[in-house]
Amino acid sequence: MNKNYCPSLTEYKRRLSREVSIGDLPMGGLNPIRVQSMTTVDTMDTLGSVEQTLRMVEAGCEYVRITAPSVKEAQNLLEIKKELRKRGCTVPLIADIHFTPNAAELAARIVEKVRVNPGNYADKKKFDVIEYTDSSYAAEVERIRERFRPLVQICKQYGTAMRIGTNHGSLSDRILSRYGDTPLGMVESALEFLRLCEEENYYDVVLSMKASNTQVMVQAYRLLVQKLDAEGLQPYPLHLGVTEAGEAEDGRIKSAVGIGTLLEDGLGDTVRVSLTEAPEAEAPVAKALIDRYTKRAQEARPIKPLAVVSREYDTDNQQLTTDKSLIPIDPFQYHRRTTREVLNLGGQNVPRVLVDISRLSSVEYADLRAVGHLYSAFLDKFQMNDLGADYLYSGQRPVPFMLPNGLKEVVDYTAWLDAGQRPDHYPVLTQAEYATASARHPELNFVRQTLDSLTPAALQQLRDDATAVIILATDNAHAMPEIRRAFFELLNNAVPNPVIIQRQYPALTPEQTQLYAATDVGGLLLDGLGDGVVLSTELLPERPKEEWLTTLDQLNQLSFGILQAARTRMSKTEYISCPSCGRTLFDLQETTAMIRKRTDHLKGVKIGIMGCIVNGPGEMADADYGYVGVGKGKIALYRGQEVIKKSVPEERAVDELIELMREDGRWLEKELLEEPVVG
Structure with a gap:
């Protein structure tokens, strides 16, 4: 199967989509990635909707969506729009439609864009399993097309844009019966509507593939792009979002895992972050995700391209149709990379969390609270909470007491040698140390690697070593694709060693670290890559211990949050x-x-x-x-x-x-x- 879904897996290139006019603010093409959100006020509350819209625009929203569940709300969109224009606000408005085609047809005459959900626009969802013949299925599709056609014609007449927004959770019984609860079902649900739009020569369309499951969401968007290219359809702009992401840290991490993964590959023309908070809190998060890519192409170092086995061209159109590169993963379906088990890493084990405490000048029992291991003086024992780290990296300063059961310690190779090669400590070696080491731990040795250090000799040595676990890092601004490229090197050379993904973030706010780490690590986990994670901040001058402990606590929670958002380790509700x-x-x-x-x-x-x-x-x-x-x-x-x-x-x-x-x-x-x- 053609695995191409983005302009490049190793170079930052934004997908060039068709430009769609939405009021006086176009989307797609060479325009910036746009920010949008949705009001929470009752649509019949005109002034409340207006005031909230103004706050959202002030917060950075470039498009504002308002629900229109029935004709009366659709009618009131006109009053909301009049009041906004009276106050000098020209933000394009989007009507959100679900079950009511008549409301959509009215709203399309008023606002700049309508959003329809093909799963429940003239279709049905009663969780019924229906057996369709090809002819009965085709008849049902034609019925829905005829119900949808008037809206397309109205949008074309009034110059109104449309988003065909598929939601994973609202696929119709018809789609579920034929395609199942799958990314393919999501894509086909949208394409049924899109094909009619093209038949009517209507192209002001934006597409979305939303899900609360980040794996499904990312796979569906990728498959959509691949299908558009395969069918020769227009490269329509993409609206990115994770539905029902939640609130606070969890909602931001989950949004970044899904949205950030696609932005890394140059996909996406507008972003909505769905948080269970006031809508004006969503825009700054969306903008923070988008802003990371403003200068990505200039700041990124070149990444070794993938080898190309063969290329196939459409000779009539002089276009590349298939690029059979050595892409050893399926971007449209989750498969975890197969690895050998080393102690409790790799194999069938959940991804592990390693916390770097090497900057602490001293460590006491109570300090381990920051990594999820709580010490009770009354009981004189540790209790691990649901976010208890699996490994501590103490560098040159080993912890001076016995660690609680279940927590393992990693030290620098030289410190391990100096301490007499303690069996309860596991050494971490540079590639240079690893290549010449005369002594190694009999069970587990961590080896630091980058894409550049994975030479043929290094790959062979790792492949032959049943005790080696790789700690894979990069300082490239285009970090996730470079680490992914290193994983491809391991896969294509049949190197089965487990891999810990390491990311270090210099000079960032806690909020930026949260979003960037969720993107970089989460994007790899969604492709089944990675057996653990270690996050750290820059090596700042000495800070008070309490500040370090607070940072360690945040990074430990962030690590577990990313694993959960990527659906690879469930550690909390x-x-x-x-x-x-x-x-x-x-x-x-x-x-x-x-x-x-x-x-x-x-x-x-x-x-x-x-x-x-x-x-x-x-x-x-x-x-x-x-x-x-x-x-x-x-x-x-x-x-x-x-x-x-x-x-x-x-x-x-x-x-x-x-x-x-x-x-x-x-x-x-x-x-x-x-x-x-x-x-």
Whole structure:
């Protein structure tokens, strides 16, 4: 299969998409990557919607989306637009449509762009499995096309742009029955609508493939681009987003893993970060992700290109159709790289977290709290929380006491030799040290590598060493593609050693470190690359110990957060919570915080928190439990995609959600230590 989905895997090149006019602010082509968000105020509240829109524009939004669940809201978009223009605000408005074609057809005459979801625009989702013959399937597609055609014609007449926005959680029963709950199903859902647009010579179209599962989301966008090229369709602009990313740090990490991975490959023309927070909080996060690529091409060092086995051309159009490079991964489906097991690294083990404590001048029992290992003086023992690091790198200063069970120590090779080659310490060697080392640990040796150091001799030595684990790093601005290129070198040379991904971030704010690390490491994990992670900040002058411990705590939590967002290690409760909009039937931020407070100790449980039925059982897709607004003060509780309790009063809903978990044996009471932990 043709694996090409982006301009280059080793050089930063932005995909050149078709330019689409949206009001007086075009998207795609050579225009900057745009920022957008969505209002949360009831659309019938004209002044509230206007005031919130103005705050969003002030925060950096270049497009503002407003929900129009029925004709009356679509009509009121005109009043909102009039008031905004009266106040001198010309931001393009986007109507968000789900189940109501008549609302879409009205809104298309008013706003600059409409968003339709092909999964529920004239289609249906009742979680029914339907057996289709080819002819019955084709008949159903034609019925939907005829229902969609009037909107296309109105948009063409009024110069209104359209986003065909597929959501993983709202694929129709028809698509699910034929393609399953897959990226291919998402892509085909959009292409059915897009083909009609092209038949009508309507090209002002933007496409999106959103999911709360970052693996599915990235695979779907890549496959979409590949399919557009394969079918000879226009290179339409892409709207990037992770649905129901959540709130606070988790929401930002998850968004960066999905969106950042695609931006790294030059995909994306507009970004929306979906946080369960005020919409004006979303734009700065989107802008921070986008700004990283403003000068990427100039700042990046060249990366050794992939070898090309053969090329095939369309001789009529003089275009490259297939570039059979040595790309040893499937970019459209998750497969974890096969590695040998070394101690508890690689093989079937979850990716491990290594924390660099080498800058600490001294280490005490209480300091290990920063890496998730809590010491109780009363019990005189350690307790590991769900974010307990697996390895500590202490460099030249080994920890002066016995570490808690489950935590292993890594030291520099020279320190290991000087200490008498202790069996409870694992050495880390440079490639030069490794090439000539006369003594090695019998179980586990870490070897620092870069793309340049992976010479044929080094690859052979690693391949033959059943104790070697690679720590792979780069200082290239185009970091993720260079590390990915190094993984390709390992794969193409059948080197099965586990790999720890190392990233160091100089002179960045904690917020930038969070977004950049989630992109760099998360993008690799989504491709099945990486058996662990170690993050560090720049080597600053000596800082107070408390500052270092705070930084270590942040980096440790960030490491686990990235692994969870990439769906490679579930270490805490996951909340799939929508960002709210005018359809929301309760206070999402307050409710999410309340549910989190009661349930955040449930390791690996996924809870969907949805403001309305539009973002209900479908949108939360693979959640274990769902909390969905179905009316004013009324909540429906779900087990997976099955509704278990309907119309539960809001004041009792969290208790009944917990009771449902208890019935399933998924509930655990919070454990309390007998005495507060030191530190």
